[in-house]
Amino acid sequence: MAFDPAxxxxxxxxxxxxxxxxxxxxxxxxxxxxxxxxxxxxxETGRVTYWSRxxxxxxxxxxxxxxxQRLVELRIDCDRDCLLLLxxxxxxxxxxxxxxxxxxxxxxxAEQVFLDPMG
Amino acid sequence: MAFDPAxxxxxxxxxxxxxxxxxxxxxxxxxxxxxxxxxxxxxETGRVTYWSRxxxxxxxxxxxxxxxQRLVELRIDCDRDCLLLLxxxxxxxxxxxxxxxxxxxxxxxAEQVFLDPMG
Numbered sequence: 001m002a003f004d005p006a007x008x009x010x011x012x013x014x015x016x017x018x019x020x021x022x023x024x025x026x027x028x029x030x031x032x033x034x035x036x037x038x039x040x041x042x043x044e045t046g047r048v049t050y051w052s053r054x055x056x057x058x059x060x061x062x063x064x065x066x067x068x069q070r071l072v073e074l075r076i077d078c079d080r081d082c083l084l085l086l087x088x089x090x091x092x093x094x095x096x097x098x099x100x101x102x103x104x105x106x107x108x109x110a111e112q113v114f115l116d117p118m119g
Numbered sequence: 120m121a122f123d124p125a126x127x128x129x130x131x132x133x134x135x136x137x138x139x140x141x142x143x144x145x146x147x148x149x150x151x152x153x154x155x156x157x158x159x160x161x162x163e164t165g166r167v168t169y170w171s172r173x174x175x176x177x178x179x180x181x182x183x184x185x186x187x188q189r190l191v192e193l194r195i196d197c198d199r200d201c202l203l204l205l206x207x208x209x210x211x212x213x214x215x216x217x218x219x220x221x222x223x224x225x226x227x228x229a230e231q232v233f234l235d236p237m238g
Contacts, residue, residue, distance in 0.1 A: 003225045017136055019147060026145025028138060031201045043225065076230070077220040078213050082150045084221040094197050101196040102203040106122045106162065111195070 005039040009081040015051060016083055020093065023072040023086035029093035030101040032059070034083065039074075046071050048087055067091040092118045124158040128200040134170060135202055139212065142191040142205035148212035149220040151178070153202065158193075165190050167204055186210040211237045 010016050015033040022029055032050040034042070038058060041049040048069035052059040062068030068090050075084040094101040096117060103115035129135050134152040141148055151169040153161070157177060160168040167188035171178040181187030187209050194203040213220040215236060222234035 001230045002228055003230050017150065019138055019150065021147055028140055028147065028203050031136065031138065031196065043228075074225045075221040076223045076225070077150065078215055078217075078222070079220070082220075084147050096197055098197075101198070101201075102194040103197070104195045106193045106195070109121055109162075111120045111122050 003043075005036040005043075007080065008036070008039065008076065008083075009079060010036065011081075013053075015053070016081055018048075018050065018083040018085055020048065020069060020085045020087050020089070022089055024088075027100055028102060029087070029089055029099065032061075039083070042071055042085075043074060048085060062090060065091075067093065069093070122162075124155040124162075126199065127155070127158065127195065127202075128198065129155065130200075132172075134172070135200055137167075137169065137202040137204055139167065139188060139204045139206050139208070141208055143207075146219055147221060148206070148208055148218065151180075158202070161190055161204075162193060167206060181209060184210075186212065188212070 008016050014035045017031055018034045019031050020029045035051045038049045038051045048061045048071055050059045070088040073086040092099050098115045098117050103113055105112050105114055127135050133154045136150055137153045138150050139148045154170045157168045157170045167180045167190055169178045189207040192205040211218050217234045217236050222232055224231050224233055
């Protein structure tokens with residue numbers, strides 16, 4: 001079946017959450033949002049493109065920082081309301097210069113930062 | 120710093136997306152939603168508890184199916200508006216009896232189901 005981005009289930013804002021996972025290591029790097037056009041652009045260009053809710057504009061990941069995400073495979077969940085992006089990440093995914101945005105763990109009831117910014 | 124579920128950034132519905140990842144294999148199994156009380160219950164009990172948007176009630180994953188999720192570690196992203204749950208998954212995570220909800224890939228422009236239901 002040919003894939004049509006319009007066939008996904010978007011929320012009231014027209015967005016779907018997209019989880020970015022390192023295709024080689026399995027590390028979950030970040031979660032951001034896409035609208036149908038961002039999904040289409042990501043598939044067309046192979047460069048992961050989100051929709052920035054704060055800026056209300058397309059966000060070609062790494063366009064300014066160089067920390068691009070190359071799409072390896074796009075996956076859809078059973079409810080068609082969440083995407084999993086298998087990607088190649090150049091450098092850090094997080095704006096704090098950490099590899100992953102999920103660098104804080106809750107351990108024994110306390111928050112612990114376990115990942116350092118990349119050099 | 121002691122972790123307080125109220126310190127997370129919830130959306131207008133009071134929810135935060137939670138990504139469940141197999142702690143051993145790295146496989147991303149599903150994405151669902153939590154409110155502050157679901158986060159607290161998950162940490163207290165070690166059993167992953169979501170908030171069901173359709174049923175508007177707490178959803179102790181696996182309570183009826185037996186396909187429970189035991190929390191290994193809860194992680195918070197940089198914006199504090201998304202959670203990553205490292206878990207032990209008993210059986211399939213998906214209601215289709217597949218290990219993961221992300222069983223459909225877009226390959227060469229077409230949808231392809233690449234994962235079978237578990238036996």
